[in-house]
Amino acid sequence: MDPNIQPPPQVLPFRDEFDAIELEGVQDNYVSYILKTTKPRPPVTASNWWRELSYLNIIVIGFPHVVALHGIFTTRLRWETATFAIAYYFFTGLGITAGYHRFWAHRSYNASKPLQYMLALAGSGAGQGAIKWWARGHRAHHRYTDTDLDPYGAQNGFWWSHIGWLVIKPRRKPGTADASDLSKSAVVRWQHRYYVWLLLLMGMVVPTVACGLLWGDWRGGYVYAAAARMCFVHHSTFCVNSLAHFLGETPFDDKHTPRDHFLTALVTVGEGYHNFHHQFPMDYRNAIKWYQYDPTKWFIWVCSKVGLASHLKTFPDNEVAKGQLTMQLKRLREKQDVLHWPEDVTSLPVVSWQSFQKQSESRSLILIAGFIHDVSSFIDEHPGGRHLLVTYIGRDATAAFFGGIYDHSNAAHNLLSMKRVGILKGGHPHGLEDRSVPPSQRLRVARFDELSSPSSSTEGEGILD
Numbered sequence: 001m002d003p004n005i006q007p008p009p010q011v012l013p014f015r016d017e018f019d020a021i022e023l024e025g026v027q028d029n030y031v032s033y034i035l036k037t038t039k040p041r042p043p044v045t046a047s048n049w050w051r052e053l054s055y056l057n058i059i060v061i062g063f064p065h066v067v068a069l070h071g072i073f074t075t076r077l078r079w080e081t082a083t084f085a086i087a088y089y090f091f092t093g094l095g096i097t098a099g100y101h102r103f104w105a106h107r108s109y110n111a112s113k114p115l116q117y118m119l120a121l122a123g124s125g126a127g128q129g130a131i132k133w134w135a136r137g138h139r140a141h142h143r144y145t146d147t148d149l150d151p152y153g154a155q156n157g158f159w160w161s162h163i164g165w166l167v168i169k170p171r172r173k174p175g176t177a178d179a180s181d182l183s184k185s186a187v188v189r190w191q192h193r194y195y196v197w198l199l200l201l202m203g204m205v206v207p208t209v210a211c212g213l214l215w216g217d218w219r220g221g222y223v224y225a226a227a228a229r230m231c232f233v234h235h236s237t238f239c240v241n242s243l244a245h246f247l248g249e250t251p252f253d254d255k256h257t258p259r260d261h262f263l264t265a266l267v268t269v270g271e272g273y274h275n276f277h278h279q280f281p282m283d284y285r286n287a288i289k290w291y292q293y294d295p296t297k298w299f300i301w302v303c304s305k306v307g308l309a310s311h312l313k314t315f316p317d318n319e320v321a322k323g324q325l326t327m328q329l330k331r332l333r334e335k336q337d338v339l340h341w342p343e344d345v346t347s348l349p350v351v352s353w354q355s356f357q358k359q360s361e362s363r364s365l366i367l368i369a370g371f372i373h374d375v376s377s378f379i380d381e382h383p384g385g386r387h388l389l390v391t392y393i394g395r396d397a398t399a400a401f402f403g404g405i406y407d408h409s410n411a412a413h414n415l416l417s418m419k420r421v422g423i424l425k426g427g428h429p430h431g432l433e434d435r436s437v438p439p440s441q442r443l444r445v446a447r448f449d450e451l452s453s454p455s456s457s458t459e460g461e462g463i464l465d
């Protein structure tokens with residue numbers, strides 16, 4: 001072989017088939033195109049269910065459950081073992097949250113090699129598959145949230161997104177997602193190659209041996225620090241896919257199911273601010289307020305302070321605040337829409353002064369700020385007395401209403417505007433703009449298509465700055 005010719009790059013043994021999905025033919029919407037052109041697996045029925053189960057996952061998830069359930073009734077829990085189990089829960093949990101999730105799936109910070117190996121080892125002990133599979137599926141979850149191309153789509157219900165998708169064979173392949181960066185990572189490849197051994201070592205052997213050698217509790221270490229702890233880590237991560245899509249608020253966007261809730265954060269090592277996370281997945285934080293529970297964020301921050309991590313990504317505060325404001329305006333708009341508002345100005349009849357005079361003879365009409373108001377039903381309820389209103393029937397009471405006789409409250413102005421029945425022709429002098437808009441409507445929430453579009457007053461080639 002010619003020594004100058006480089007050997008072709010080695011084909012990675014774990015390149016998965018999903019990445020190669022043909023994108024040709026996709027015209028409008030990838031999701032609907034794939035759903036239309038590929039067939040899902042048949043529905044699970046009483047006659048085929050045994051063929052539709054993922055037995056390997058059932059063993060990996062079920063085994064620690066069986067050991068833990070049997071063990072807690074037969075094994076004394078020592079405080080040293082309990083303390084170690086909790087610490088090991090956080091260690092392996094952080095392997096998933098700070099490692100698999102925020103580092104490998106989202107690249108939300110740079111991790112040094114020692115930290116990467118530590119996170120890969122910790123994550124192996126959580127028993128959730130190798131990094132490549134996990135992170136690739138999670139990228140599809142973000143890209144196709146709430147669709148059938150999301151491997152754990154919340155639209156299929158709480159239990160499907162929690163554990164159903166692992167126990168039952170996926171009905172469809174997850175949507176395509178680029179994971180080529182992971183295939184190039186030496187740590188990801190190393191962990192993938194030795195995954196089964198690392199799972200046994202970090203998931204079972206280390207916690208058992210640690211409790212056995214340090215305080216002689218081999219059995220307790222096996223039951224509590226290995227098996228029960230792994231059950232908790234499993235359900236902790238499962239809750240990010242289930243609970244975090246069902247429980248809580250949507251302060252940043254309500255287009256999809258992800259939600260923010262303290263309880264979810266508590267059981268997921270800080271992954272509970274999931275509404276924020278789906279909006280800003282590249283942000284190393286899940287919780288942006290200092291008092292919100294996000295130990296994963298604190299861990300990454302500490303790592304950056306001791307030189308193990310760098311380039312912690314955060315989304316611009318201005319854009320985060322914009323998302324929040326949009327949701328607040330949306331809520332305000334909903335409140336605004338259920339209230340009654342004055343007649344639209346364009347639908348009011350325009351009336352001449354003569355006609356106003358004539359009609360005032362048979363109705364109690366008063367002119368204020370260019371609007372004609374019918375105060376018939378209010379004459380006897382006027383707090384300032386009936387006679388004041390009667391005096392101004394058929395007259396312009398603008399000055400009197402705005403301070404001439406009494407400077408009316410905002411509430412009075414709002415109520416007055418509900419009594420509009422017409423507009424006086426030519427009776428809208430300049431300087432009255434602020435008086436013609438009732439206080440309750442000055443900051444009203446308007447959709448973009450309800451506002452007049454600003455037109456450019458200059459033409460030609462502008463210089464962009």
Ligand SMILES: [Zn+2]
Nearest residue numbers: 240241258274
């Ligand atoms: Zn999610």
Ligand SMILES: [Zn+2]
Nearest residue numbers: 138142277281
């Ligand atoms: Zn994520």
